Amino acid sequence: MAYQMNFAPVMALAPQLFEGAFNTLILSGQSIVAGIAIGVVGAVGRTEGPRWLDRAIGAYVELFRNTPLLVQLFLIFFGLPYIGLRLSANAAAIIAVALNLGAYSTEILRAGLQAIPRTQIEAGLALGMSRLQVVRYVVIVPALRIIYPALTGQLTLTLLGSSIASAISATELTAAGARIESTTFRSLETFLCVAVIYIAMTFTFRFIYWLIGLLLFRRKAPPKPSLIADISEISRVGV
Incomplete structure (x- = not known):
């Protein structure tokens, strides 16, 4: 017998999905702010700092870029209590996602x-x-013009990657979907709705990034454009 789709039980619990989506935005937003701050400090440290600082930041970058985010999340959530630092699921998720984004940014x-x-x-x-x-x-x-596409792409991946926080029961969209699925037993319908919400959030933020790009790079000109042209010319021949 063919599977009969029934979204009614899931729609009855839709407020839980919307709450989970809101929590995802909060978690991702906090992680992005912290991760970009880490990235700025790390980038300046690697380009302008002493050699030992460059190597220390490079070790951090390689560690977090070459291990899965899930493993990093587990190490923070389950490992820190062994040294007396116990974090909530949401706090551990924010720290893990921020450190991961910091390495890439x-x-x-x-x-x-x-x-x-x-x-x-x-x-x-x-x-x-x-x-x-x-x-x-x-x-x-x-x-910023050079790295803007890569940076905004990484921010989008951070938003989507926050779903992994459901592995430690953080209150976000995927975890909300899992709770609804365990209540309604409508797995396909539940996670189709979850996927639609993620797509809506992703496209909304991509549109926002596009608008910011227009504002920063196309509409806003420096007060002395002739100087910028002269700089390009002088830099080619030397000062």
Whole structure:
């Protein structure tokens, strides 16, 4: 006999799915803010810091980029109590996801910083731009333009990857779906709804990232555009 789809039991518990989606956004948002902060510090440390700092940050990056997020999550949630630090499921999930994102964003941001030639920075200073203007228009904006697609793609993966927090019963969308499935026994219908919500969140954030990209890179011009053109010219021949 063919399987009969029945979404009614799942829809009756839809508020639990919406609550789980909201909790996913909170968990992901906190993890992203912390992860980007870690990435900025790590990228600056690797490009501008001493050799020992570069190696220490590199070891952190390799550790978290070459182990599964699930293993990192388990080590934090189940391992830290052995040294007297017991965390809630949500706190452990935020820390694990943030450290994982921090490792990836460190390398993404470092690539952007290294893509800006030193001669271009020196040219900006030679043309009379202040250090703040050089950092803003010669370093940050061009570097962010270079790494923006990779960075926003990683942020989207972070949103989706937060679903792994359900493995330690963190209160997020996938965990909410698992609870509904165990109540209704409608596995296919439940996780189809979960998938639709994830798709809606993903496309919403991709649209937001696209709008931010328009605002940062297409509509906002520096106050002295001639200087930026001169910088490119001078940096090619040297200061």
